[in-house]
Amino acid sequence: MTRDTDDETDGTGAQSDESEGRASPGVPTAGRDEQPSISVPDDGEAPEADATTGHGESPAAGDSAERPATDGGVESATGGSESTELDPDAYDPVDVFPGGDLDLRDGADSCYKCTSCDTACPVAEVDDEFPGPKFQGPEQWRLKRKDDHDIDESITSCSNCMRCDDACPSSVPLSQMHNEARGQFVESQMEKLSVEYVRNRILANYHTSARLASVFPRTASFAMNFGPVRWVMEKAMGIPKERDFPEFATETFREWWKARGGAQVENPDKRVAYFHGCYSNYNTPEVGKAMVRVYEHFGYEVMVPPQKCSGTPMFANGMLKDARRHAETNVESLIEAIGEGADVIASCTSCSMSLRQEYPELFDIHGIEDVSEHTYEALEYLRINEDLQGELADARLADEQSFAYHAPCHARNQGLSRQAVETFRDVDGVTMEDVGDSCSGISGTYGWKEEKYEKSMEIGEEMFEHMEDAEGDVGMTECPTCAMQMEHGTGYEIKHPLQLLEETVGA
Template identity: 35%
Template sequence: MAEGIQLKNISGNNLEQCLKCSICTAYCPVSAVEPKYPGPKQSGPDQERYRLKDSKFFDEALKMCLNCKRCEVACPSGVRIADIIQASRITYSTHRPIPRDIMLANTDFVGTMANMVAPIVNATLGLKPVKAVLHGVMGIDKHRTFPAYSSQKFETWYKRMAAKKQDSYSKHVSYFHGCYVNYNFPQLGKDLVKIMNAVGYGVHLLEKEKCCGVALIANGLSGQARRQGKVNIRSIRKAAEQNRIVLTTSSTCTFTMRDEYEHLLDIKTDDVRENITLATRFLYRLIEKGDIKLAFRKDFKMRTAYHSACHMEKMGWIIYSTELLKMIPGLELIMLDSQCCGIAGTYGFKKENYQRSQEIGSGLFKQIRELNPDCVSTDCETCKWQIEMSTGYEVKNPISILADALDVEETIKLNQ
């Protein structure tokens, strides 16, 4: 191309920059195990040229895409390949969500109902007859293990046990806890509050929070995802007006709000995008600048293997979580080879995807078993579900490991 000449984009996701090198297909975890999937280059830039002319060129096989973004990480030209695929599904797909898709996608509704009778729900979902019904009637694979629900929501614990004392701190952050923390694993939220309070920060919930919407987007409910996204962004703007950074503990929630809202849901986020950040990134930067200090228990010992979640790779933030873990004197950190675990949120729950999901993650599972660590660490909750179910090893968020290793009293002294 002559110097100074730039290609004119005719689409919103710069498909014109595609070199047709097929590196994206080589890195695609679905293409590696599923011959029926056209691959990201063909599904994305190649077919989009035809879809722009006539919607009949849309192929429902695009639903096999994990939206893992590994194609975009690999692309030498920065083409938003996965966004092209997801946007075309939103625009052209004639498939309508079935009851299973609606149930899996509406995490706030299902979580609220399940929390009310959590012991019964947890016991029932593990019964073989129930699994058989879910498999045959709902299309949820009988081999899939559901994450356990908590009897008390994180929001309930926070309001009863933590809210009152947060104003006593001189510095403040807001926390987007997400569905997983609220309904399944409140301990992760408690761990974040513990750490932030120890370093002198009050933690506040957003004025109003909805599910980030990633499951809604994946299951063909983009309209609902957009409505919920607008609620979240309004609350994040209010936090920004109070000079509060919004912390998260989920890589996928973070990525969805920072990038998917604008690219796929047409929600303006440029004014608050940089106000949303993963807690490990926020903490690492504070430590690097010398603004806070951490002290750790002398008796803490752990050998953990870190799994690089796909959306962490896309954001380029793995270094923040891993470098933070390396600061713990009693922790031996092993980096697992970068591989997709295969679950992709609700994708791996569906019986038509289950076998493919497990084949994608098989190399990762084998590696974990061979290493035999005390636990696995990752920043993605659905990766946690997949790895725990498929290997039997406990999986912890880096924040929870940090909280377990922290000498709270000494840390408070260092930061006074």
């Protein structure tokens, strides 16, 4: 590394002090370990000259008297090897990194040489142009977050799978950095009239499209998968024509809930507030129904409070203002349920991850920490609070069933990667095979973008192969978009663990 300077140096690169009446120390004729040690007397006098080398005669003896030297003869900023006090005159502190409301520098400084997150990133594995989560997070925070630097555009290629959080040995808040950087990029650098922005905004606000489609669900399901319509959507909006849109339910979960008269069990000592999310409401209400029946089987009073999208697709697309508006509504209604003695239950692992982790990381909303502390994934909550092993000990399905189980990335990040396998492994008539720890590749809206489609399928290839090698031809997962990818890549029917649990306990 070179440094521009107008000062004269000698041939060794050492700065000359002749103009100040001092000779340059130059380069020693022997290695540092071979040099005689220099002992500085307590009275500050210069050491006597060494008879063999003559190096004891120091032209800077006067300086040595003012500032003690270390054993190697190098002046110490701390006042000598025995001193623990810093001499403020020996250094000039500089605030290199400007602070802010969200200062993540402490976390960024924990990963100078570690690359665990990069090796765990499924996007980096298939996309040579993607620099990886270390660059997207810590390096942007440490090196590029200055007034004259923009957020790198590659942040939009992060799928928000959050595997980097799980891989990091130092608990660096990687996904928090990514979400913050992506939000700033979209807010200040992305063209708001671009096709990419409009497409991403539509995908991020899926709840709006689904609510409109649910008015005429059969017509919407047909139109969204009609060949010419799909071709136009790809050309005009960049949504890949290869993807099959999920069918919309003829009766949403909330419509079913209202029609049945709400909760069938009243129990103030065992209450849960169900956060069903968009997909279980508009596309797979059978999952929500299974959740209600199973929990009522165990004596719980189920509440279904007003709610909006968890914000997961908005985080992934940098729409943080949208996510905050939804979070404010969700926190307000969920904190009210918590006040009535309920814990919050989600049947989608991305929803539970959002409420648990991303909300308190990104938003300062009254009650948000309470919501985070009281949120659980549905099967997780039963495993904690009920004797599922005892309940399932004598259970037996009428017909034997085999499942190829995939643990979503957002389940792994919550420590739930084995919960379905462990729950059903001893049930007679059930064979449950874990198809490995690979990512499904779809990562919410990531695989719904034409420019990311091939990469998403390449990421999911390992999972597809393991599913096809498994004994069963029915897939299982807790994540709705992983279920889309599993079905898309294999043609298998996909179920949620709650559906199997409902069948097993006879709820």
